[in-house]
Amino acid sequence: MKAQLILENGTVFEGKAFGYMKETIGEVVFNTSMTGYQEVLTDPSYYGQIVTMTYPLIGNYGINLDDIESDSIKVKGFIVRERCDSPNNFRCEFELDDYLKQNKVMGIEGIDTRALTKMIRNQGTMKGIITVRELTESQIATKFKAFHNTQAVEMVSTKEMVTYEGNGPHIGIMDFGIKNDIVKAFRDRGCQLTIFPAFTKAEELLKHDLDAVFLSNGPGDPKDIISVIEEIKKVIGKKPIEGICLGHQLIALALDGDTEKLKFGHRGGNHPVKNLKTNHIMITSQNHGYVVKGDSLPENVDVTHINLNDGSIEGLKHKELPIYSIQFHPEAGPGPTDTAHIFDEFLNLIKENC
Numbered sequence: 001m002k003a004q005l006i007l008e009n010g011t012v013f014e015g016k017a018f019g020y021m022k023e024t025i026g027e028v029v030f031n032t033s034m035t036g037y038q039e040v041l042t043d044p045s046y047y048g049q050i051v052t053m054t055y056p057l058i059g060n061y062g063i064n065l066d067d068i069e070s071d072s073i074k075v076k077g078f079i080v081r082e083r084c085d086s087p088n089n090f091r092c093e094f095e096l097d098d099y100l101k102q103n104k105v106m107g108i109e110g111i112d113t114r115a116l117t118k119m120i121r122n123q124g125t126m127k128g129i130i131t132v133r134e135l136t137e138s139q140i141a142t143k144f145k146a147f148h149n150t151q152a153v154e155m156v157s158t159k160e161m162v163t164y165e166g167n168g169p170h171i172g173i174m175d176f177g178i179k180n181d182i183v184k185a186f187r188d189r190g191c192q193l194t195i196f197p198a199f200t201k202a203e204e205l206l207k208h209d210l211d212a213v214f215l216s217n218g219p220g221d222p223k224d225i226i227s228v229i230e231e232i233k234k235v236i237g238k239k240p241i242e243g244i245c246l247g248h249q250l251i252a253l254a255l256d257g258d259t260e261k262l263k264f265g266h267r268g269g270n271h272p273v274k275n276l277k278t279n280h281i282m283i284t285s286q287n288h289g290y291v292v293k294g295d296s297l298p299e300n301v302d303v304t305h306i307n308l309n310d311g312s313i314e315g316l317k318h319k320e321l322p323i324y325s326i327q328f329h330p331e332a333g334p335g336p337t338d339t340a341h342i343f344d345e346f347l348n349l350i351k352e353n354c
């Protein structure tokens, strides 16, 4: 069936619908990873977004249930150049099309994803609608006006506390939409974990005899969850605090720094990042639309890593307190595993301060 991708700037891309037939709206973003589409589909940080993959053939190794980053597809829609309907891989359990249908998520194929990506790069991230209907201009305008993604963290965070046994440090995770591979990275290192719903109060968190508090990745603008920032402030100085991606941005805000939106974000598996202490350069996996503002940080916070493409901040460390956060994704789901040592650095910091 014919479908359209309608962008906020008035551009219409014609394609073919796949997955589940339902109209969808979201912020259109591109990901440059050459593989890893199922990790992208299930990463809760994409909640509220329609993702286009720049790699031209998607679905060729199918879907397996081992590589997913959460229990369901979290993107609002999926855009591909060419969809493969005859996947070939020994781990394949079903096809991309069936997976989108099961999860009630709509896709569109046959789109010139190169032209779309260039447009987003030049004009910035914008909203989009995927539909099989003919919408009038006023219907489109009303839909764009009504779409907001401010409740995203609430939608993807755990509703109840989840615990994992371990002999290592006891880490309390504030779950803003944590990826399975981050939980796995801590469990592989023997940590005991207690995962808390995003809006848990600091007072409750501190009752649990934790060795550290970890702030997870997650969707949306960190400034949409001001109440969480207030709770993090209450934990500063009481426990070591660490964070990845949204967690990193929240730490900066809790330390009275600021964040801003990037023009089109960093999403892909090949972002070069420099460790400013060792001068080592790592190829990192990234997925974010917001960054910590360089000139906003207080004097007692050091920038530990920068992005070599645009010089933006990729890591922070407090000069006196055990607080350390990273903007990129060391769990690399999907992406290169060059940065797995960040989890060891997190644990060393916790052990030094236990």
Ligand SMILES: NC(=O)CC[C@H](N)C(=O)O
Binding pocket: 045, 216, 217, 218, 219, 220, 221, 222, 244, 245, 246, 247, 287, 288, 289, 290, 291
């Ligand atoms: N992966 C993440 O945690 C993303 C953080 C935040 N939602 C951003 O887009 O910048």
